[in-house]
């Protein structure tokens with residue numbers, strides 16, 4: 001009989017893909033069916049994120065809950081970025097945990113399940129050949145890793161310490177993965193990496209790759225069955241002209257660009273070690289708007305980084321206004337172990353950081369209220385992916401806007417033109433035309 005797996009995935013798209021990979025690996029040895037009910041599971045896995053402190057703090061109370069509810073024989077495993085940086089400490093603080101696997105080591109899941117107190121958190125493990133288990137949670141969209149790890153060492157970020165050095169996956173593997181997924185019905189290919197547009201910097205074995213990101217995008221776009229290509233996350237520093245040109249001119253590349261700003265103050269950017277200035281970011285964003293006026297730009301912003309003055313924060317607000325980001329993901333700075341910013345002493349107090357976050361989000365809401373009505377009566381191509389309640393079905397435009405229409409599941413997996421009748425801040429409602 002099949003075993004039951006309860007798998008909780010936190011954090012980014014890379015973690016979602018790692019979870020798929022673990023499911024695939026487990027099923028190579030014996031069948032595991034997914035369950036949403038931890039009390040009937042034979043195996044409980046938490047795939048963790050450690051980018052900010054809060055979810056890390058919650059981990060141990062969560063494990064405590066699982067211990068109470070689980071079947072006596074069920075095993076609990078902790079995987080992902082928090083596993084990478086806490087390692088052995090997890091066994092000490094939660095003795096019920098039977099294995100700990102770092103973000104770079106999830107390929108070893110079957111070994112972990114069959115060995116008591118299995119621990120592997122080696123961030124230099126070269127996983128580039130193994131990162132592709134055959135399991136997809138979403139039949140319409142295929143996540144594909146193109147690189148793992150990150151060489152950048154931004155002062156606030158723990159990721160390089162949990163996912164290790166950057167390695168690009170050989171393009172032949174990516175291409176065959178994309179071809180296979182597309183032939184099986186995934187019209188959208190979603191390329192993943194911490195720094196996707198630095199692709200080719202180092203392939204397995206340490207050499208420079210033969211292909212850069214723009215060339216990789218072009219290659220994938222030649223697969224007939226692929227209708228849409230997305231990627232996350234690019235780094236503003238690597239948005240050179242060739243990349244912007246390829247992005248703007250290739251109709252299969254979705255017109256949604258993530259440009260993680262982090263801060264609009266050149267001074268703060270410098271102490272964050274982001275490698276670009278405010279002016280440079282603005283110039284790249286303007287160039288993108290010029291070359292591809294239909295592109296929606298999203299961003300990540302951190303407020304309250306050590307040393308951020310009121311003036312620095314105003315710079316961030318101004319860049320937000322000037323670029324007019326269609327979407328922002330904004331966070332209060334959270335000091336993380338192993339990072340260089342954790343040593344900084346010029347801390348911004350929590351109250352100031354909270355009030356800046358609120359101001360930023362309120363100003364962005366005003367921006368959105370100005371932008372949203374423009375979409376009324378506009379016709380977008382929508383790829384339908386998800387059934388919603390009340391006879392609604394949801395999909396995404398090339399710009400990554402969510403669109404909802406009345407419709408049946410026949411629409412799933414199809415691309416249709418939709419005229420927007422009722423645009424709202426987060427969802428555009430419309431009708432198939």
Ligand code: SAH
Pocket residue numbers: 012051052156157158159193194195232233234260262300301302331332333334335336
């Ligand atoms: N290269 C990755 C970055 C992963 S972290 C990517 O672009 O997806 C995702 C976002 O979390 C970062 O862009 C940053 O805005 C935020 N973040 C990272 N470390 C943080 C910290 N210590 N405190 C607050 N936010 C942080």
Ligand code: F3S
Pocket residue numbers: 150151152153154157158159160194195235
């Ligand atoms: Fe983190 Fe900067 Fe890399 S945000 S993942 S160190 S590009």
